[in-house]
Amino acid sequence: MDFVPHDDDTITEMLEVIGVNKIEDLFKDIPKDLIINGLNLPEGLSEPDVLKKLKELGATNTIYANSFLGAGCYFHYIPTLVDFVVSRSEFYTSYTPYQAEASQGYLQAIYEYQSIISRLTQMDVANASMYDGSTALAEAAIMASIITRKNQIVILEGVHPEYIEVVNTYCWGQNIALKIVPIDKIEDELNQEIAAVLFQSPNFFGNIEDVSVLAKKIKKTAPNCLLIQCMTDPTCLGILKPPGETGVDIFVAEGQSFGINPSFGGPGLGIFAVKEKFLRKIPGRLVGKTKEINGEREGFLLTLQAREQHIRREKASSNICTNQALCSLSALIYLVSLGKTGMRKIATQNFQKAHYVKKKIKKIPGYEVLNNKPTYNEFIVKCPDIDSLIQECKKLNLLPPLPLSKYYPEMKDVALVCVTESNSRESIDRFIKALELANNNKEARY
């Protein structure tokens, strides 16, 4: 199957118009020894056969009834209308809206997305999207380096370890030095040569920082240093003070929580928002509102393209071209579906349910919640036997929490637990049971 709509007669007719005898004549520029004799790939499959094959392959990925795993990718309920809208093929089969007059629908939607992210974060300007949270953070670091003309970046412990790896790769590319420091040592590390301080709140371990206090501390010692906040589950913004009110210069987040399926970690959505004064240094696409040249009607178009690679080439602020447009549309539909009431409710439930689980855990012998700051929907727990906990969770059809030793080998027997609104009381009860069983297993062994 090749989705080619021609029959043989049509092909002959077209070749005649072109003035060649056979299709091979169209490839005469290619040196003969470069022409291959077919690909060593299987024959094409019919639609039912390909579906069957993929279902068999998919069956080896275990799907759990409930999840206590987060760590940068979250199971939140997705309103049905999100997929309904993004399945409109007028949206998903379109290209980047270069021809504004034939793309007003999508351009308006992106404008609404930029607006809703500004409203949610209280930042002045949001771009049309980046690839994901990790690359958004890396691009923010580079942007800060361009703005300040300094090439040192400080990153505070507690940023998602995979994000740190990505920032590290990007910074190495541009000869920017990166230093990771604990949050309570930040004042010792500050100096005038630092372009930006990157931090995550709520951080990878779940801790919520008092960002206003952190911002004051940093600006006092290094007034030109930019403060970059990152977030992996921005549903917390239904309750938590937004970055625009706490002194943050650039805010980035992974927007997967806003109506996007986990899909093994991608595609997600890189949210990127800045203070007004950095507007012209922002990477990626921006949609603006303007008027007709010969009329009074307002419309939308891609704007400030002079920052971008297709105009500026090597002088562009970033190389980004394709972004995550359809995912930003999902996020927009998700946010308008929830509205202010829904955003408050979802953040409240995540807070409350995680708090409820924490309280329960504190009563189980052998376990200790390690966070010493307020937390949102994730927190870390010292376990008597984490391997046993993982096994018990699986037996009870629960996707187990993350063993932190995956990223921090020294943190043995510590689990990063995630509880969202999608965890019912019944699933929480099962999780508590798994924790108790894991402790009993441990005691039985000794």
Add this chain to the structure above:
Amino acid sequence: MDSRDSLIFEKGNKNTQINFIPKMDIEFDELESFIPKNLIRDEVQIPDIPEVEIVRHYVKLSKINYGLDSGIYPLGSCTMKYNPKINEHIARLAEFSQIHPLQEENEGALQLIHNISNMLAEITGMDGFTLQPAAGAHGELVGLLILKKFFETKGVVKNKIIVPDSAHGTNPASAKMAGFSIIELQSNKSGEVPLDHLEFAMQQGDVAGIMLTNPNTLGVFDKQIKDITKIVHKYGGLCYYDGANLNPMLGICRPRDMGFDIVHLNLHKTFSTPHGGGGPGSGPVGVTNELIPFLPKPCIISTENGIVCTHDKTHSIGRIKAFWGNFGIILRAYVYILTLGAEGLKRVGQIAVLNANYLRTQLQKKYNLPYNRICQHEFVLSDKNMPNEITTEDIAKRILDYGFYAPTIYFPLVVNGALMIEPTETESKDSLDKFIEAMYQIYEEALNEPEKLKNAPSNTPIGRLDAVNAARKPILRD
């Protein structure tokens, strides 16, 4: 009736019921008993909107948006081919859409990434692939970082990259992001890389390599491609293949055989995953055996114990994206390759070139074709010799009035007033003929009724927009 709609934020209603949060089924404490009050915000300024209003608003917006399913989408270098619906269906199956990137039981997902890596290796001739990059430009960055690491590891300083003037804008921008400076090479009269200039540049000793797309953005296959890659290799450089234009080469010839060391592909162009209005995409990178140690980590490899993920790579450039890449897009491309098979992919290449040449032959009867020769997947017209000072933008906007999307305009930069046209293999002759007919009529209008072009578009939901003022006083939010 105005086909447009006011902003969604104007549709709120204070009594709207929000039905997307489960009922609270646990006992709870006062929020402020465990979160300090000073961390809590005021209400978010997003109105509560009834579901039916949301649905109608976005259906209305969709109706004033042109997609590939609306008709021909002849954007050059964008490969706007049909997106098979089975891809979308499979991407939504719970077995794929509901798996967590950090869960242990992920055998099917890793197997899939491994399988498509092998298929892409066969299609391009490369030895190993990473599926981590999220888009073409992201793949370019990965490829150039691999180049950088390769020379760094050898202890050789090579900090320049050759990029022809016909290259996609992302090429020089990506090279800069990897810390290289750019040597721009002017194409010769036939749109190809001049070998003498190339050799001179390489002789300087500090050039790490060349970035090329072949066929290039003029739709020209560079006949001397093997000489080009040979010269670059002779001086110790490496050759990077921008796979944005791979479509016409499918099953016909392979970048590796041309002499390339690093390749990126655009799954959202060549392998039928939808463009989504600008993304998400996927930009896998393939390399030769020599460069496999430098691929981003983690790598998915085949061992005696099955498919596993390895972080153990001392020379790796590091991680380039959290988790595994845009898996949902990779999955769609995998379904496409399985559906087409070897024969189907070859026919894609052949018919893409047939369609482009058919269009070229018909359109050059009326329009200027600066590079008049058989093309591959695309060709470039220009507004040179248009009557009544009609510009490329006028033509493009008038095409919209005829109910089609316009080609890529003012790119590549090597042609003044470029109209870059790529029909792809999934357009029928009937569809191409309708587009040709419209282009002929537009030419007649340019001769006899130029105002129709200068005032175009007039049949779209809105007229030509003021881009200058938009950039001068940007309004980027409500």
